[in-house]
Amino acid sequence: LRAFGQAWLDAAGGEPLGKTAGRTVDRMLDRTKLTGELRLGDGALGTERHHLLLSGQAEGKNRLSVSAAVLGHRLVLRLPALCASGAVFELLGRRGRSGPVSATLEVHATGLSGPAGQSPAPAGVSVSVHHMTLRGLSLGGEEPTAAP
Numbered sequence: 001l002r003a004f005g006q007a008w009l010d011a012a013g014g015e016p017l018g019k020t021a022g023r024t025v026d027r028m029l030d031r032t033k034l035t036g037e038l039r040l041g042d043g044a045l046g047t048e049r050h051h052l053l054l055s056g057q058a059e060g061k062n063r064l065s066v067s068a069a070v071l072g073h074r075l076v077l078r079l080p081a082l083c084a085s086g087a088v089f090e091l092l093g094r095r096g097r098s099g100p101v102s103a104t105l106e107v108h109a110t111g112l113s114g115p116a117g118q119s120p121a122p123a124g125v126s127v128s129v130h131h132m133t134l135r136g137l138s139l140g141g142e143e144p145t146a147a148p
Contacts, residue, residue, distance in 0.1 A: 010047060034068040034075070049090055052101065056083035077107040091139060099136025105129045 040062040044051045054062050061083035068075045084101040111123030 032068070033070065034066060036066045038064040038066065040064060049088070051088055052082075052084040053086045054083065055085040056081070059083075073110065073112070075109040075112060077109075079103070079105050086136075087134075094140040096137070096139040098134050098138070101132070101134050103129055103132040105132075 039057070040054055042055050042057045043053070045054050046052060056062060061081045062079070063081065065078045065080075066075070067078075082101070082103040082105060085099075087098045087101055089096045106128045108126045108128075109124075110126075
């Protein structure tokens with residue numbers, strides 16, 4: 001998971017992370033159902049330049065549910081209680097950081113199998129942030145903001 005996250009964050013805009021695996025793998029993905037849960041531990045998640053400092057494992061935070069009725073068509077990731085003690089990022093060439101972060105989010109990846117243009121859904125990833133609280137935001141040399 002860490003290697004995938006790093007590759008995703010480091011990829012140039014519009015550049016694919018990989019290539020199609022072939023018809024055998026496509027057929028396998030069209031028969032595969034998936035359900036599970038990943039319990040993310042406390043610590044850094046991301047790259048040196050862009051990362052979250054996950055926290056709250058002992059309180060049951062950062063549990064990622066993974067599901068797919070048909071894996072080749074749609075993969076759904078739900079994170080109902082993201083909890084981080086802080087974040088580090090770059091935005092518009094300026095280094096930023098934050099204090100505590102909490103969020104509820106959902107990720108849908110579609111078109112994971114099938115030749116281009118023949119997937120049941122177009123290939124893509126959508127991220128929905130249903131709720132997010134971010135405290136102590138600073139960008140560049142600015143002082144952190146007081147309001148979430």
